[in-house]
Amino acid sequence: MQETFWQKRLRDVAAVLVVGIFMFPLFWWALTSFKPTSAIFDKDGIVWFNFKPTLVNYQVTMLGKSRAELAIESGNTFGVGGASSYDSRQTIIDSLIVAVGATALTVLLAVLASYALSRMRFYGRQAYLNWILSQRFMPPIAIIVPVVFMFHYMSLLDTRLGLIIVDTLINLPIAVLLMKSFYDDVPVDVDEAAMIDGASRLQIFWRVVLPMVKGGVAATAVLCFIFSWTEFLLSLFLTNSIRTLPVKITTFVTSTGSEWGFIAALGTTAVIPSFIFILLVQKQLVRGLTLGSLKE
Template identity: 70%
Template sequence: MEQSLPKRILRDITAVVVVAIFMFPLFWWALTSIKPMYAIFNKDEVVVFDFVPTLINYAVVLLGWSRAEIAIESGSTFGVGGTSSYDSRQTIIDSIIVAVGSTGLTIILAVLAAYALSRMRFRGREGFLNWVLGQRFLPPIAIIVPLVGMYKVAGMRDTDNLFLGYIGLIVIHALMNLPIAVLLLKSFFDDVPKDVDEAAMIDGATRWQTFLKVVLPMVRGGVAAAAVLCFIFSWTEFLLSLFLTTIIRTVPVKITTFVTSTGSEWGFISALGTAAILPGFIFILLVQRHLVRGLTLGSLKE
């Protein structure tokens, strides 16, 4: 039954208000990133729009502007350290390498494991599923001390070998995301009738061909949804990246270095934080067609 006009208006107003409440922190974050220093650190009032927008904060974190260049641009060096302190170009590259690498590794392993758990019956299957789920209950802080020791002995710290440092961080992020990816993808494979597999194998396809050419294309949306979650989890992960790396700095770790003995550099923090949203946003745009299908897969049953 169609709702009356007053109810529809009330529903729309409520939806706008709820969205505005959740979007306001992002709006304020982006607004702060284009404020000059005097507007950010004004002690007399909260400056909202009464300021001249500037891109100095972005120039520092994304272009590596020096103190001299900022002094010329703004006429003040207040709150500005050396170039190397805030230049975050390498940080963004490091985060992209780790997030994309761990997402790719997680999805490859999770797709294979989820298909096997969905289609094959073996002793201890339910117990194995519970064990996989249990891995997500373990907080990273519980294993961080032995993990650091293991990485040091294996020579996988970035201070010993930079390449192995990347590999080590990619692997641990992948292991962190693997349980949720396996369980999520298994639910998508479960939504595909087993009759599809049987029909393909009756027509002469092997199990591997059935998986690659028949079943996997049917759950592309689910794979895209799992990939987005794994990318976001890896992109925003802080604790493991902090303890396992020294040279390699992901975005969350880099932001903590902007808190200095003289105070927090909110302009630079907000600029890097706002810029850090873009890779995830771009990644979601690339898979949005499959993502929408994946999030609705299984919602309707015949």
């Protein structure tokens, strides 16, 4: 069907509108992070661009300056409150370690487990798959109490390793099921061709099948990373001194008021690592890698 001029325009407008709706909160958040407190809390109206941009929020959260220091520097003591620590540098490092560690561990286990589930026929395979799926039904809160006890006895409370393990635990079922569906897309004939060509099972996996599901590995990794990066509940219960980003941000809501400027600055910063990570793997994310080995 030939699209008319107006149909095309309408579609473009709709696309821009949808992107706009989804991007606006991010934009507003980033904008807020450059606003002075007075612009954030203007009682007379919404402040769009008529404010004097400031890096104060970033100086506090990313450079570790205390607000007292800043107040003395600028000579403006408006809004100097509580003595909480707003320095979030360690938080970002901890979050990165946990997210990268959990993603790496999940992907490593998932690519191996799901290959076996996709290719090997063994007794109870379907039951096993259903059991994996059932793990996704379980809300994380249901396991918090036992996990806290177990981690206590294993001295994993308040450790990065502990968070890595628990994030892997939560991510693994979906990662395995996802990877299995990618393996299932690669015809078994490819394995058999490689087998006839003289490859061992491990060589088939490593040299033939795994490279053909690169896109799937990337997609799985992105999902795991985003989950770990944004995971709140388990981190809250399992850590004290180590604070991942979502937990840290909640501490900015204090009894003396919410530090919206700092929240916005840290929130904006928090987008960057995920963004970089997705940029790195986005080429792999593009589907169609398995095309070419198959009939079409």
